[in-house]
Amino acid sequence: MPKDSYHIVVLPGDGIGPEVISHAQRILRAVESASGVNFDFEEIPCGGHYYLKHEKEWPDGSLDRCRAADAILLGAVGHQVDGKDVFTKPGRPYPTSRLAGYAQVIGNRQNLDLYANVRPIRLYPSVKTKISNQFKEVWNADMIDYVIVRENTEGAYTSETVDLEENGKFVGRGTMIRATRKATERIVRFACNLARDRNQEKRVTCCDKANVIGAHSFFREIFTEIASNEFPDIERDYAYFDAFCQWQLRSPENYDVVVTTNLVGDVISDNGAIAQGGLGFAAGGNIGNDRAMFEPIHGSAPKYTGMNKVNPTACILACNMMLEWLGDKHGDPALTEASKRLDESVAEVWALQKAVTYDQGGSAKGSDVAEAIEEAFLSRYPVSNTKSKS
Ligand code: IPM
Ligand code: MG
Numbered sequence: 374m375p376k377d378s379y380h381i382v383v384l385p386g387d388g389i390g391p392e393v394i395s396h397a398q399r400i401l402r403a404v405e406s407a408s409g410v411n412f413d414f415e416e417i418p419c420g421g422h423y424y425l426k427h428e429k430e431w432p433d434g435s436l437d438r439c440r441a442a443d444a445i446l447l448g449a450v451g452h453q454v455d456g457k458d459v460f461t462k463p464g465r466p467y468p469t470s471r472l473a474g475y476a477q478v479i480g481n482r483q484n485l486d487l488y489a490n491v492r493p494i495r496l497y498p499s500v501k502t503k504i505s506n507q508f509k510e511v512w513n514a515d516m517i518d519y520v521i522v523r524e525n526t527e528g529a530y531t532s533e534t535v536d537l538e539e540n541g542k543f544v545g546r547g548t549m550i551r552a553t554r555k556a557t558e559r560i561v562r563f564a565c566n567l568a569r570d571r572n573q574e575k576r577v578t579c580c581d582k583a584n585v586i587g588a589h590s591f592f593r594e595i596f597t598e599i600a601s602n603e604f605p606d607i608e609r610d611y612a613y614f615d616a617f618c619q620w621q622l623r624s625p626e627n628y629d630v631v632v633t634t635n636l637v638g639d640v641i642s643d644n645g646a647i648a649q650g651g652l653g654f655a656a657g658g659n660i661g662n663d664r665a666m667f668e669p670i671h672g673s674a675p676k677y678t679g680m681n682k683v684n685p686t687a688c689i690l691a692c693n694m695m696l697e698w699l700g701d702k703h704g705d706p707a708l709t710e711a712s713k714r715l716d717e718s719v720a721e722v723w724a725l726q727k728a729v730t731y732d733q734g735g736s737a738k739g740s741d742v743a744e745a746i747e748e749a750f751l752s753r754y755p756v757s758n759t760k761s762k763s
Pocket of ligand 2: 643
């Protein structure tokens with residue numbers, strides 16, 4: 374059932390996070406005015422700069438606020454002082470100390486059980502690939518369209534760290550890499566269902582390091598079991614992730630849906646972003662059964678803070694994933710329609726090179742991109758906008 378208003382918790386975070394979030398919220402306000410849906414935003418301060426002031430990563434009760442939201446929008450976390458990252462307890466290793474802001478990223482993924490990290494690798498027409506500081510059109514846009522589905526709750530992202538000892542002496546530290554049946558089954562089902570919904574090649578590639586890591590060979594076994602028993606219509610494909618890193622740039626057109634473990638997904642989604650024009654276009658959804666959090670995957674990029682320079686497209690695309698997810702979940706056609714029109718608007722702005730930021734070789738500001746996308750979006754809504762124009 375569509376809701377009268379959708380409660381969105383906004384976590385702007387650090388660095389360029391607040392800036393890209395404000396551009397994206399401008400687009401969400403345009404969605405409200407054009408399509409008639411309502412968002413009720415609740416902003417929660419957080420991240421490394423907040424930690425420095427308050428000795429905690431966000432106000433008490435924030436996790437519950439996130440739990441109660443219809444969706445969460447995250448900017449980026451990670452703050453630096455004199456070029457050094459801010460850790461929660463300086464000088465001590467994970468998990469007793471960690472980059473301040475992980476409560477929002479890894480904490481939310483784990484505590485809210487947002488088990489599928491969905492990262493579309495998609496190239497919009499006229500977006501260039503930056504290679505050795507030159508901007509080239511390497512691929513046709515229709516060649517780059519696949520989705521990485523990253524297991525988001527375990528793998529190497531556990532706090533199971535042990536001190537290693539030999540003859541009673543500390544010799545180093547180890548981290549457990551974990552793949553449980555439950556988490557692996559559900560991520561495989563998620564990926565196979567996505568391949569069905571996309572209805573393209575209907576192929577799922579299992580990407581891992583099963584030849585070396587025991588937890589990954591278990592992941593692969595479960596993939597084979599679930600995919601072959603429950604999804605006979607889906608073609609199964611396998612890749613070791615070192616080789617995959619080459620193939621995803623050599624022949625990206627071969628992929629449809631890629632299912633993978635947490636750390637591998639972290640690596641191959643940044644590597645894959647090269648083919649979509651860089652991290653300025655890379656958005657992600659952290660999706661569970663009832664909750665979801667959406668974010669650009671570029672991080673806080675401290676050196677660009679406050680310059681209105683970075684490309685907000687990734688954050689706007691993250692919002693678009695949110696619109697699509699909310700539209701599906703609540704059966705709200707206004708949201709689904711807005712999501713389609715926003716996607717067309719992003720495509721148009723980049724195809725016509727209306728506002729080109731530095732990451733694409735131009736000098737437009739981040740706000741120029743947001744403004745151009747807003748204008749393209751509103752122009753697709755004659756209904757409520759012609760009213761004020763006429
Ligand atoms: C990502 C990021 C995070 C991760 C960091 C910020 C903890 O790199 O979302 O890909 O490693 O998952
Ligand atoms: Mg990453």
